[in-house]
Amino acid sequence: MHSIVLLFFDKSNAKNYKYLNKLYKVLLFLLLTLISSIHKMARLNLLEETRFEKLPVTVYPDPHSASLAVAHRIATLIKTKQQRGEPAILGLATGATPIAVYAELVRLHREEGLSFSNVITFNLDEYYPMLPDSAQSYVTFMNKHLFSHIDIDPNNVHIPNGTLKLENITDFCLAYEQKITELGGLDLQILGIGRTGHIGFNEPGSAPNSGTRLVTLDDLTRRDASRDFGSKENVPTKAITMGIGTIFKAREIILMAWNRKKAEIVKKAVEGELSSDVPATFLQLSDHVEFILDADAASELTRFDKPWLVKDCTWDDKTIKKAVIWLAKTLKKPILKLTEEDYNNNGMAQLATEKGPVYNINIHIFNLLQHTITGWPGGKPDADDSQRPERANPTKKRSIIFSPHPDDDVISMGGTFIRLADQGHEVHVAYQTSGNTAVWDDESLRYLEFASDFSKSLGLDTALLDKIYSEARSFLKEKKPNQIDTKELLAVKGLIRKGEAIAGARFAGLPDEHIHFQNLPFYDKGKYEKHVDHEADIEQTMSLLQQIKPHQVFAAGDFADPHGTHKVCFDIIYEALKRLNKTEDWVKDCWLWLYRGAWHEFEIHEIEMAVPLSPQEVLRKRLAIFKHQSQKDIPVFPGDDAREFWVRAEQRTSETARIYDQLGMAEYEAIEAFIRWPII
Known part of the structure; x- marks a missing residue:
């Protein structure tokens, strides 16, 4: 055994080192799997x-009620420690x-x-390199949101130092760990x-026993942070x-997550198998x-997303439609070919028993889905509109x-x-914002x-233009990351987007008097005001x-867009x-339709107009x-998708x-989807 260990660490023996390193990873995975199995049983x-x-x-x-609950748990811990005359280590x-x-x-x-x-605090992480007074530093963040507003002793605040020389980082990390240990964890x-x-910042590939250290950030993590840094x-x-090993030593760990953007990764963390791919x-x-x-954030957990797999359901039309479409997609079968055996073998026996026979269920859901399809988004004149x-x-x-x-209008629902x-x-x-930050x-x-x-070329005086230029x-030569442009540059960028929008709307067939530019105040105020x-x-x-x-209002319904602007615009x-x-009779006959853009599409069971x-x-x-044109090739804010907007849309x-075709509907080149939102 001793010789194997020596061989493992003998990097001069490259072949054996690589082999044993792979073996180590396999054994570590098997050990973690065993521990996980024992842990689940316990x-x-x-x-x-x-x-x-x-x-x-x-x-x-x-998020508000969840945040209050966490804050009060922290407050209770602090008070309990105070009564004992002990420090609270957070x-x-x-x-x-x-x-x-x-x-x-x-x-x-x-x-x-x-x-x-x-209270004595230790922050999880800090960018490197990073000056403590930079707008993006976590020192600035913590002072802004907490430390500058409470009576904590500054000597009790610990945040990783982003200004260290590279050769001093290892010693700093060891000292950081030692401080936590000396305080009892x-x-x-x-x-x-x-x-x-x-x-x-324990990215995919991190080991479960890892300590405080310098790491390389994942590309997706950097893309998510790009808005704070300008690019x-x-x-x-x-x-x-x-x-991760440092975190594990805590006597209590609370992980918080809000909004639908986190739902997918939350499901993996809660229900997935142990994997260094998802630390x-x-x-x-x-x-x-x-x-x-x-x-x-919890919406994709099985008990919320597919409740029929974990408990008896109340089977209303909405749940039945979702379950049957899920079953057809899972089995890659048209809806009308689903059998009673398919239902029974996939957690839907209750539905088959209570609402069957299953062929009647299939026909009902097939008809519901078929009736969403229309080539007349404004309604077909003089037709029976009951279906x-x-x-x-x-x-x-x-x-x-x-x-x-x-550009959201043509990208999302141009057809x-x-x-x-x-x-x-x-x-x-109606273009709600100027979009002047995206040029x-x-x-x-x-x-x-x-x-x-x-x-x-027209013989006009250009002195003022030349000065502005x-x-x-x-x-721009001295512009710092995320620095707000001058009012002249913002005006030029806004006019670029305005000209493009007019060209797109005209191409779609609109007269100029039907093209409205709102330039809603929140968009520019948000650059300066909290x-x-x-x-x-x-x-x-x-x-x-x-x-x-x-009679119809179409609004963006992709609330998980990375800008956050779409949700604000919808709320307005x-x-x-x-x-x-409350006061206008015409609103009673106004229908609100939501579309989604370049980021996500509605789930098939949600679609009400296709x-x-x-x-x-x-x-x-x-x-x-x-x-x-300003959004072609590589836009300023592409999100985490490298494809051009028109490619994403298509x-x-x-x-x-x-998917409609696979479920048994007619085959089309493309489908734009909408859901109707009640005006209450």
Whole structure:
């Protein structure tokens, strides 16, 4: 055994070293699997509903209530330790997730006298290299959201040092670990979770026994951070982080996750197998961990997403439709070919027994899905509309498409947009924001140069333009990551997006008087102000709606978009319609349809109107998207998808059509999908 160990560490014997290193990884995996199996047996889950969940999970209706619960648990720990005359040792996290927790702790300090004089903190991580006074540093973050507002002793605050020389990092990390150990370990560790499954900055590939160290950041992690730094290129490639082994030593671990963007990785962490590919799965080995989630982050857990697999269900039309479509997709069979055996073998025996025979169920769901398909998104004139998604009357409708950014209309529903105009409806489009943050700097200079050259060609005085151009070049040369542009540059970038939007809307068939640019105030205010009041945005939207009195409103419903703008824009529209519904009769006959954009599509069971596109219409939609030249090739904010927007749009709509075909519907080139949202 001793010789094997020596051989393992003898890197000069390269062949044996590589072999034994692979063997070590295999043995480690087998050991972890064995430990996991023993651990599952020890922590017997007697609740059938949560039998797929390998660690404790508590779900709150929203992030606010969940954050309050976590904050009060921290406060209780601090008070208990104070009564014993002991320090409270906290491991703290950064990012958007814990902000509301810290806000409540600050409130408890200011309004209820909670003291932090006995609190000692250790932060999970810090970018490297990173100056402590940088806007993106976690020192700045913690001071802004917590430390500057409470009575904690600055000497009791510990955050990894992003200014160290490379050769000093190892010693610093060992000292960081030693400080935690000397204090008896962490009483409570707060965690978030990244979309790679990282906890702290323990990226995929991290070992479960890892300690505090310097790590290389995953590309997805850097893309997610790019908005804070201005671009991915400005995000540091490395960070200093506590290790998974360090986190495990805490006497209590709380991992928090909010919103639907985290749902997929939460499911992997809670229900998936142990894997270094998803470091958060190692938390399944702890007896002291709890996941605290909001309803959206928990939405893909089996008990919420597919409840028929874990308990008896109340089988309403919505649940039946979701379950049958899931079964057909899982078995790759058309709906009408599903058998009773298929139901019984896949957790749906209760449905077959209570609502069967299964062929009748299949026919019912087939018809529901078929009735979502329409080539008349504004309603088919003089037709029986009892089985159609839209009303037949009035035959010519007033429709307004709200586009959060200047290209969301054509990217998301360009085919339907064109179809509505072609079929003679009075179509309007409202661009809610200028989109002026999503234009490359050199593009704005190119337009300034054009303006100056064109003015000179007409013999006009260009002194002012030349001055603006010179100042813009000087500013951009010294521009810091995420720094707000000058008002002149913002104006130029906004005009670039405006011109592209006009070209796209004209191509779709709209007259200029039906093209509206709202430039809602929140978009620019948000660049300067922490808390933005949306009253002016709502009133402006109400005014436009009163002017048009639409029968149809189309709004962006992809609330998980990486910008966050789509959700804000939807909330403004919805609040405007709710207020108008109290006083305006036309709202009673107004239907609100939601579309999704370049990021995600609705699930098939959610779709209430499916508009099929011919190959020619797909091409027309593509050409409308091409009018947005500033967003072609590589846009400023591409999200975590390297494909161009038009490619994403076409592949998304063709995939929807493919699934409809697989389920037994007619075969189409593409389908744009919508759901109807009630105006209450």
